[in-house]
Amino acid sequence: MIDFLQKLGQTTLTSLGKLGRGYFFLIHTLVGIISVLSRPRLLTKQLYSVGVLSFLIISISGLFVGMVLGLQGFYILSDFGAEETLGVMVAASLVRELGPVVAALLFAGRAGSALTAEIGLMKATEQLSGMEMMAIDPIKRIIAPRFLAGFLSMPLLAALFSAIGVIGGQLIGVGLLGVDDGAYWSQMQSTLDFQDDIINGIIKSIVFGFVVSWIALFEGYDAIPTSEGVSRATTRTVVNSAFTILGLDFILTALMFGDI
Amino acid sequence: MxxxxxxxxxxxxxxxxxxxxxxxxxxxxxNLGSFSSEKVYNISANFENAGGLKVKSPVTIAGFRVGRVSSISINKDFVAVVKMNIASQYKLPDDTVASIYTAGLLGEQYISLDPGGEEEFLEENGVIDITSSAVILEQLIGKFFTDKESQ
Missing domain, CATH: 1.20.5 (Single alpha-helices involved in coiled-coils or other helix-helix interfaces)
Structure with a gap:
């Protein structure tokens, strides 16, 4: 009994401690961003490895998700004789939900895990403490540019995902299944609202970018500096990011679209 | 390098x-590309029943969209007051008729304006006097049955 209580207390304290370290880490990083702005070269390099290298997977997935939505949507909508609203269905589901969420999940898998492994290995090989010895703040030099890069590229990647997805849906819907091209676009334009749909989708992707970058960098920074610790941290990044993205997506959706 | x-x-x-x-x-x-840059003016119309009309429902003349519904409320006489934004290049005569129709059998409801022949035009915050309310399917069916019984 006492053992159980002790275990419980230990688990609580460990997770609370981690949460607290995470917050301090975030505050340090946010402060460190100011110094990144005076060194844009560091940021470009990270934008390349975080954003550009995720570009391909995001655009190909976007294309396929859009094409699948086109196919599935057509079969369901044709039951009601409402094939013309295919554009609305594809665009609304992409812009509101799938764009930000799937892009963020892919981003966590592609860029987040890489960030964790990179930072974790830097810690394991004592590069970070080496920097501290040379009076260079690793948070400012290493973490903050990566955080800013992730935060900036996520909305762009989500927008690309949605835009390419809509074109993919049009390829299938208009090109293959014979939905009218004008109806596809005009129904979409008259139904989707800039404020309610597009801006809310962008807000979602900004939040996801923030959270995924934070989790990925913190897990790397907080990893146990052994090869096993790094591998565990990488797994935790992907798992925790996925949970957080999906949970936050529900909360954001409830806040944004709940009152309709 | x-x-x-x-x-x-x-x-x-x-x-x-x-x-x-x-x-x-x-x-x-x-819809940003199509509408937001246009200048609009407000008019309102009182309906006995606004049916399934919603904010942002289209307002059309002869099937062409000239504006959108901006708000729906009821006044102290329990009459629905529908305010709409009309693109400013469309000047409407004073005796315009506003009716609520349904697009298709199950489609969304919209306001159709039928311009009259009056010389005077509706100004900003003008009120359309002649309106016909939304057709509610249940009322129509109910009426059909009472007519049948009375025969």
Missing amino acids: QNSKTQETLTGLFVACGIAALFFMAMQIS
Whole structure:
């Protein structure tokens, strides 16, 4: 009994401690961003490895998700004789939900895990403490540019995902299944609202970018500096990011679209 | 150095593509491109029953969209007051008739305006006097049955 209580207390304290370290880490990083702005070269390099290298997977997935939505949507909508609203269905589901969420999940898998492994290995090989010895703040030099890069590229990647997805849906819907091209676009334009749909989708992707970058960098920074610790941290990044993205997506959706 | 230059170019390309995608979403997917830049004026109409009309429902003349519903409320006489934004290039005569119709059998409801022949035009915050309310299917069926019984 006492053992159980002790275990419980230990688990609580460990997770609370981690949460607290995470917050301090975030505050340090946010402060460190100011110094990144005076060194844009560091940021470009990270934008390349975080954003550009995720570009391909995001655009190909976007294309396929859009094409699948086109196919599935057509079969369901044709039951009601409402094939013309295919554009609305594809665009609304992409812009509101799938764009930000799937892009963020892919981003966590592609860029987040890489960030964790990179930072974790830097810690394991004592590069970070080496920097501290040379009076260079690793948070400012290493973490903050990566955080800013992730935060900036996520909305762009989500927008690309949605835009390419809509074109993919049009390829299938208009090109293959014979939905009218004008109806596809005009129904979409008259139904989707800039404020309610597009801006809310962008807000979602900004939040996801923030959270995924934070989790990925913190897990790397907080990893146990052994090869096993790094591998565990990488797994935790992907798992925790996925949970957080999906949970936050529900909360954001409830806040944004709940009152309709 | 060559390597870092390619990197920067690709990063620039990536950012440009991302911004282009955002622009594409704003202009092509949403209604921003078609309506927001136009100048509008407000008019209102009182309906006995606004049916399933919603904010942002279309307002049409002869099937062509000239504006959108901006708000729906009821006044102290329990009559629905529907305010709408009309694009300012469409001047409506004073005796315009506003009716609520349904697009298709199950489609959304919209307001159809039928311009009259009056010389005077509706100004900002003008009120349309002649209206016909939404047709409620249940009322229609109920009426049909009471007519049948009385025969």
